[in-house]
Amino acid sequence: MITNELKNVILKQLNLDEFEMTDETVAPDVPGWDSLNHINIIVAVEEFFKVRFKSMEVLKLKNVGDLQRLVDAKLNK
Amino acid sequence: MDKPKTLWKTWLRNAELNPDKEAIVHWIAGEEPIRLTFASLIETAKKFSAFIYNSGIMKDDVCAIIMRHNHFLYPLYMGISRTGALPAILAYPNPRLHPEKFRQGLEGMSQRSGLDYIFTERELEPLIRPLIEKPGSTIKSVIFPLEWDLSKPADEKTDLKIESLASEVKETDYFLVQHSSGTTGLQKPIAVTHKMMLEHAWQCVKALKITGEDKIVSWLPLYHDMGLIGAFHIPLSYGITSIHISPFEWVLAPILMLEVIDKEKATISYIPNFAYNFLSEKIPEEELEGISLESMRLLINGAEPIRHDSHEKFVNKFQKYKFNPLALTSIYGMAETTLAITYTEVGKPLTELKLDRNKLSQGIVKFADENSVVRICVSCGKLIDGCDAHIVDDNRRIMPEGFVGEIAVNSISMFDGYRNYPEKTTEVFEDGWYFTGDYGFKYDDELYVIGRKKDIIIVAGKNIYPEDIEDAINQVEGIIPGRIIAFGEDDPSLGTELVSVVAETKLENDADKNKLRMEILKAGMSIDINIHRVYLVPTKWLIKSSAGKPSRKANKERLTSGTDPHVWSR
Numbered sequence: 001m002i003t004n005e006l007k008n009v010i011l012k013q014l015n016l017d018e019f020e021m022t023d024e025t026v027a028p029d030v031p032g033w034d035s036l037n038h039i040n041i042i043v044a045v046e047e048f049f050k051v052r053f054k055s056m057e058v059l060k061l062k063n064v065g066d067l068q069r070l071v072d073a074k075l076n077k
Numbered sequence: 078m079d080k081p082k083t084l085w086k087t088w089l090r091n092a093e094l095n096p097d098k099e100a101i102v103h104w105i106a107g108e109e110p111i112r113l114t115f116a117s118l119i120e121t122a123k124k125f126s127a128f129i130y131n132s133g134i135m136k137d138d139v140c141a142i143i144m145r146h147n148h149f150l151y152p153l154y155m156g157i158s159r160t161g162a163l164p165a166i167l168a169y170p171n172p173r174l175h176p177e178k179f180r181q182g183l184e185g186m187s188q189r190s191g192l193d194y195i196f197t198e199r200e201l202e203p204l205i206r207p208l209i210e211k212p213g214s215t216i217k218s219v220i221f222p223l224e225w226d227l228s229k230p231a232d233e234k235t236d237l238k239i240e241s242l243a244s245e246v247k248e249t250d251y252f253l254v255q256h257s258s259g260t261t262g263l264q265k266p267i268a269v270t271h272k273m274m275l276e277h278a279w280q281c282v283k284a285l286k287i288t289g290e291d292k293i294v295s296w297l298p299l300y301h302d303m304g305l306i307g308a309f310h311i312p313l314s315y316g317i318t319s320i321h322i323s324p325f326e327w328v329l330a331p332i333l334m335l336e337v338i339d340k341e342k343a344t345i346s347y348i349p350n351f352a353y354n355f356l357s358e359k360i361p362e363e364e365l366e367g368i369s370l371e372s373m374r375l376l377i378n379g380a381e382p383i384r385h386d387s388h389e390k391f392v393n394k395f396q397k398y399k400f401n402p403l404a405l406t407s408i409y410g411m412a413e414t415t416l417a418i419t420y421t422e423v424g425k426p427l428t429e430l431k432l433d434r435n436k437l438s439q440g441i442v443k444f445a446d447e448n449s450v451v452r453i454c455v456s457c458g459k460l461i462d463g464c465d466a467h468i469v470d471d472n473r474r475i476m477p478e479g480f481v482g483e484i485a486v487n488s489i490s491m492f493d494g495y496r497n498y499p500e501k502t503t504e505v506f507e508d509g510w511y512f513t514g515d516y517g518f519k520y521d522d523e524l525y526v527i528g529r530k531k532d533i534i535i536v537a538g539k540n541i542y543p544e545d546i547e548d549a550i551n552q553v554e555g556i557i558p559g560r561i562i563a564f565g566e567d568d569p570s571l572g573t574e575l576v577s578v579v580a581e582t583k584l585e586n587d588a589d590k591n592k593l594r595m596e597i598l599k600a601g602m603s604i605d606i607n608i609h610r611v612y613l614v615p616t617k618w619l620i621k622s623s624a625g626k627p628s629r630k631a632n633k634e635r636l637t638s639g640t641d642p643h644v645w646s647r
Contacts, residue, residue, distance in 0.1 A: 039328070
């Protein structure tokens, strides 16, 4: 399950008020989340949760659920 | 020794001279790269060509290749060329692109380019098959070359027959169809001959002082002229190594390019301007530990306007990683001239002029003084051999130095008109000169490009026609049909343009406007365009041009210069 915190960081970065997201949501489903913007979302998530991702970890992300799990792993949740 | 006159013979000669030299290094993040020698490329290309020949494909048939980053793409392309058919690499559809929009784009393109066959991956079959079955389609078949069994050599008789066909090909024959720009059906096809390509390759090799030791690294897609000609054809023709990174992987992990430079000791790369900002700002220092860019001798900026600030950011960030600022190079060119018209001089600092911005906007080149608002213009360099350029006025008369006008170019590698598109050709082609639609000036034998006559938007090196966006958004409920404009807004921090849209609507409250904005964003997504900003205005707000349509230029100026309380934007 993606947390409201993660969802809000993504929505804020994309300048959206609301967009339904599940674990299976992928970037192309979400307005504004294109390949160029992807790295900005990653940086925003890193800054908010005070974590740092490696490039290979970012490359392996397939959907929002993967991003949530990566954040959780970094926070030792 | 005489140079071979066709691409296939050139590639064969390179394989004979340096069979074991690496021709292509196919890079995949986190895996061992796949290394293809000149000899192994030829061997696999021969196997592909036998399958292609046996599929009934003939000389001059146009064969579109729509594939993701795959090491078989290179020999497939070469195999198509060996049979005398014409390869044309097209973009693999992004998942957000609506299937119908993809088909429409392909259909529009097939009418112009005369696409005969589509080589693709099985996954795209459901998308493409209906197009072939449509009455009147030019596309004869969809082919899945990755499923061919390449474990055995081609049958000897077939191979001899194909080699004999390859020997009949003349240097003036077409060998490739590339597409100038644009998102969908508005793409303009350009057929390139062997002579155009090879002469151009030699001129670029000379201008860039390329030697056998050079290695080109690229993450540019091969449907882009700078990727295909600059990073694939020039090295393959000259017999040097090129390293190819997936564009999708690079944009997610820009460090990849720098890792390749470091590990493979790459020396040359072509990148669009936004990439200087992207590389400078999106890679944390800790990831750069141990990276050396010492081997890079040419980092060539092209495909979108060149910005002083982007170069400065890059040098400031990467000088400590041994990047040599003299490696900064720029190019001006276009698919219509195969690739380049100018390059800056190798190993010398780029010329930058500090000009008076206001005078420049009036078309006058005047150096800035203490009262001026300054614009720094970065040189695109000097004409390469075999090319010429004029600055012309609205009546296509040559202007003297010191004035801004449209750039008209001429080249030994010039196209002979858009394929099956005479009306477009007539607009831009006159007496052997191509009128580029770019604005610029010449100073001290160097060319400076400062803007565009055409309304085209360039986002991260990709050309986008506003008409494509306007057509997609015109269907959205809540806007006044036909009362919409798409345009590019400069983002200096990103070093590129972003897409904005302004539409007239009768909606008045904020919640409704937010909903409408979301629908506009989704309509952009359906054609794989990311709309950055939406402006909503009341009815009859947009300024019309003399033709009665909303004027892109006038409305952009009105929106970006004023603070009209009637304008809602987000």
